Amino acid sequence: MTSSASSPPPGQAAARRAPAADMESLVGTILMVGVITSMTLILLGVIWHFAVNGNLTLDYTITGVNFFGFIVQIVQGLFSGAYRPRLLVRLGVVVLLLTPYLRVFASVGYFAFVEHNLKYSLFTLFVFSVLTYSLFLR
Secondary structure, eight states, rough: OOOOOSSOOOOHHHHHHHHHHHHHHHHHHHHHHHHHHHHHHHHHHHHHHHHSSSSOOOOOTTTTTHHHHHHHHHHHHHHHHHOOOHHHHHHHHHHHHHHHHHHHHHHHHHHIIIIOOOHHHHHHHHHHHHHHHIIIOO
8 A cells, every 4th residue: 555645646757857858858959969960070171171172181270259259250151151161160169069058048048947946046047147248248
């Protein structure tokens, strides 16, 4: 004989675990799509570079510019029609760097609007602000 006080009914136990599973699924999907997209863009850029130049030597430097400036350069390249292997590789790097940023952004929204958890929302918002500062303003 089981006691109903020690364990919740099966439907309630599943309902309590669902938000954590939703969060894990959301984070997993964001990370998987970001990494696969980034890997695909970089691989296509490297293959294109090899087809044009006949070697795999990539000498792409991005010194002297913050991440926002780096994104502006890529967008200018896209709109100017200057499609080169370097553009694909740079776009892959941007997607790879933005993947954890979007993951934290999604976590802020999840904790604030789905779980209504003020403490986790504030912690995650702090992490988001540090990432924003380090990526775009520094």
